[in-house]
Amino acid sequence: MSAxxxxxxxxxxxxxxxxGKGREWSGITEDGFFLDEGTPAVSVHRVRVTYTDGGAETYLVPLSWRGAPDDELAHxxxxxxxxxxxxxxxxxxxxxxPWLTHLVAASTVGPLHFHxxxxxxxxxxxxxxxISGEQSNTSLIYGETAIMKVFRRxxxxxxxxxxxxxxxxxxENPHIAPLLGHVEVDEDGGESATVAFLQSFVPNASDGWRLATSSVRDLYAEADLHADEVGGDFAGEAERLGEATASVHRDLARVLPTAEAGAEWYAQLAAQLIARLDAATAIVPELAEHADGLRVLYGAVGDIAEPTTAQRVHGDLHLGQVLRTTTGWIVLDFEGEPARSLAARRExxxxxxxxxGMLRSFDYAARHMLVEQPGDPQLAYRAQEWAERNRTAFCAGYxxxxxxxxxxxxxxxxxxxxxxxxxxxxxxxxxPNWLMIPLTSLARLASS
Known part of the structure; x- marks a missing residue:
């Protein structure tokens, strides 16, 4: 390997x-090119990691280069x-x-194409x-007008x-921030991969997760009040968020393909759910306790006879993917679950x-503070009360x-x-200390 x-x-x-944390590597290679040769010089690298289990992934790694260490960039x-x-x-x-400079100019730089x-x-x-706190990608805010998401994988x-x-x-859906452009890179075989995505930035907006968890903290601080009596009650926002989600779904069905889904689709879905459960149980042994109940639940999906319409969806909707503005909710990040293949996310x-996904997020918002206090039955009761109130409100709005x-x-x-x-x-x-949150929910779901 090179240095x-x-x-x-x-x-x-x-x-x-x-x-890829926890997976054993079998090798790593990279190829790179300069995006800008000024000061600092900026290079873009495609890093391919192979694993001993036979898997392989390619990651985007932009680097800046300086002739001397810079203490302000130590992080x-x-x-x-x-x-x-x-x-x-x-x-x-x-x-x-340089990223936006090239986007304005619609440049081609090496294998990169700016659109x-x-x-x-x-x-x-x-x-x-x-932006701090992201998991699978890296996003940059440019002033108060644009935000660029860089897709790492x-x-x-x-x-x-x-x-x-x-x-x-x-x-012109009011719950979407407009697209400003995107960047692609040529890949082997002639097909391009999306590298980055630029859209309008929504200033003075509040993250859905922060708003919801603030409401939960207000509830925990009021020992004698119910969720609907606390000043920071979130149920009204949850209902409006349900309305916004339904609006986006309606427009997705208008402008992107749909298909009628019948018995065969349900049977395939049930098989997929069971396969994912089996694969997950091999990684998380604690799931075995709930596996039988979940298989019954999944098996019932295969028996559904009523046809429905399948369409494009968000694919990874949760409170961290929505913003509350002065005029309503904005839905972000339509890339789907990063762990799934691109083809699967477009199905x-x-x-x-x-x-x-949003119902799960309400559970997380309610229970994340219990991670530090797992043995407090009063807090556990209040968490369940908050979650159910907001889950119900979201469904009502939808x-x-x-x-x-x-x-x-x-x-x-x-x-x-x-x-x-x-x-x-x-x-x-x-x-690992957060594993109790989904396991607690699965105990409820598997026994229903």
Missing amino acids: LTDLLAEWMPHQRWFP AYVGAVGDNHAYDGLRDREATV PAGVAYIPEGVPGDV LEPGLNPDVEVHDALRAT LDSPLRDVA AAASGTDPATSPLLRALEADKAVYECVYEARNR
């Missing part, structure tokens, strides 16, 4: 966006190659400027600031985030997949806007359980 691949092999496993330091010092190119503010949407102003010459094909936002432009699905009550569907509970199984794998690998 740079040695550095990357040591640095990447410690990055939050890298999902972004990757390492030295000879006399040159490499930094995370998305955490070095000066190194983020402006041509519908709104793109801020040029402005540095980007990294590369897969051939157009990312659903770009595809969906581009399609929704024609609907037609039931809109209830998104409803289930029903009012769509004309269909999701809570009455036999499919919803199975999809919610499927999401919780996915969460178990994630928590076991990344936050």
Whole structure:
């Protein structure tokens, strides 16, 4: 390996966006090119990691290069190659400027192709600031007008985030932030992979997760009040969020393909749910306790006879994917579950997949503080009360806007359980002390 691949092999496993933690590597290769040769120089690298289990993944790693160490960038330091010092190119503010410069110019730089949407102003010459807390990607805010998401794991094909936002432009849906452009990179075999996605930034907006968890803290602080009596009650916002979700689903069905789903589709879905449960149980042994009940729940999906419409959906909807503005809710990040393949994320699905994801998020918001106080029955009761109140409100809002009550569907509970199984794998690998949250929910879902 070269000196740079040695550095990357040591640095990447410690990055939050890298999902291969705990898997044994069999090799690493990289190829790179310069995006900008100024000061600092900016290079873009495609890093291919192979695993001993036979898997392989390609990651995008932008780097900035300086001739001397910079103490102000110590948090972004990757390492030295000879006399040159490499930094995370998305955490070095000066190194983020060329991305939008090339997008405005619709440039081609090596294998990178920049595609402006041509519908709104793109801020040029402005540095980007990294948003903290993201997991699988890295996003930069440019001033108060644009936000760029950089997709760390590369897969051939157009990312659903770009595809969906581009399609929704024609609907002028008020719950979507407009697309400004995207960047692609040529991959082996002739197909491009989406590298980055730029959309309008929504200033003065509040993150859904922060609003919800603030409401939970208010409830925990009031020992004698119920969830509907606390000043920070979130149920009204949950209902409006349900309405916004239904609005987005309606427009997705208008501008992207749909298909009638019948008995065969339900049977295939049931088989997929059971297969994912079996795979997850091999990773998280604690799931075995609930496996029999979940198989009964999933098996019932295969018996559903009533036809439905499958369509494009968000695929990974939760409170961290929505913003509350002065005029309403904005839905973000239509790329789907990052752990699934790009082809799987673009498949037609039931809109209830998104409803289930949001219901799971309400459970997380209610219970995340219990991780530090797992033995307090009073807090556990209040968490359940808050979660149920807001889950009910969200479904009511969705029903009012769509004309269909999701809570009455036999499919919803199975999809919610499927999401919780996915969460178990994630928590076991990344936050073992949070594993109690999805396991507690699965105990309820499996016994229903």
